[in-house]
Amino acid sequence: xxxxxxxxxxxPTDADRxxxxxxxxxxxxxxxxEDAVVAIRGLDGTVRIKQSVNLVxxxxxxxxxxxxxxxxxxxxxxxxPLAGFAIGGAVGVGSGxxxxxxxxxxxxxxxxxxxxxTLKPETSALFLLIRKSQPEKVLAGLAGFKGHVIRSSxxxxxxxxxxxxxxxxxxxxxxxxxxxxxxxxxx
Numbered sequence: 164x165x166x167x168x169x170x171x172x173x174x175p176t177d178a179d180r181x182x183x184x185x186x187x188x189x190x191x192x193x194x195x196x197e198d199a200v201v202a203i204r205g206l207d208g209t210v211r212i213k214q215s216v217n218l219v220x221x222x223x224x225x226x227x228x229x230x231x232x233x234x235x236x237x238x239x240x241x242x243x244p245l246a247g248f249a250i251g252g253a254v255g256v257g258s259g260x261x262x263x264x265x266x267x268x269x270x271x272x273x274x275x276x277x278x279x280x281t282l283k284p285e286t287s288a289l290f291l292l293i294r295k296s297q298p299e300k301v302l303a304g305l306a307g308f309k310g311h312v313i314r315s316s317x318x319x320x321x322x323x324x325x326x327x328x329x330x331x332x333x334x335x336x337x338x339x340x341x342x343x344x345x346x347x348x349x350x
Contacts, residue, residue, distance in 0.1 A: 165197050167270070168291045169278060169313040170329065175203045177308050178287035182215070184305055185291070194301050195294040198269025202279040203287045210279035212272075278313060288313060302328045 172178050178201040188194050199215040270290050282288055289310075298321070310329045315322050 166293045167314065167316045168293060168325070169288055169315065170291075170310045171282065171286060171288045171313045172308065172310045173286055175205070175285055175287045177310065178203065178289040179213070181289050181305060181308055181310075185301075188301055188304050193304065194296040196291060197294050198290075198292040200270055200275055200290040201287060202275055202282065202290065204279060204282040204284055206284050208284060210276065210282070212275055212279065281313075298324070 170178075170181070172181070182199055182201055185194060185196060185199065189196055196215075201213040201215075203211045203213070205211065269292050275290055278288060278290070302325070306328075308329075312322055312326050312329065315325070317325065
């Protein structure tokens with residue numbers, strides 16, 4: 164079962180930087196993210212949401228590929244595979260984009276918007292849906308950013324460990340190069 168963790172940050176860039184570090188840790192198989200979303204509240208109070216998976220373009224690409232394949236096969240039956248490829252591809256792109264725009268994958272959009280409206284101006288939040296992780300290694304890799312747990316589905320003990328790690332985070336020194344972040348644990 165996936166765990167939901169929402170971590171708030173005191174500036175608008177930290178959530179993006181934490182997500183970048185988590186993506187690196189995912190390539191090392193230390194964490195498996197099902198979904199990740201960044202919400203940033205600007206000075207004017209508007210909330211900008213950045214999804215980690217663009218379902219419209221993903222649906223259009225896969226729909227186009229399937230449509231082109233089926234169009235070519237049907238075109239072969241009528242001795243015009245190129246026309247079938249073109250028509251099938253166009254229909255596939257359209258239907259794939261439509262289905263991608265209608266799917267709500269991962270973290271509920273209404274939940275993200277509701278939490279985003281509670282953020283202070285010039286702050287950010289990172290929403291994570293975590294399939295599995297190596298908590299100690301992930302927290303060690305994300306030790307450079309200070310944040311606070313807004314919501315989680317973790318056990319009280321796990322949430323307390325995560326909050327403690329986020330509270331003792333220290334800003335990276337200039338000699339550390341690119342900053343890392345502090346934001347999560349899962350069973």
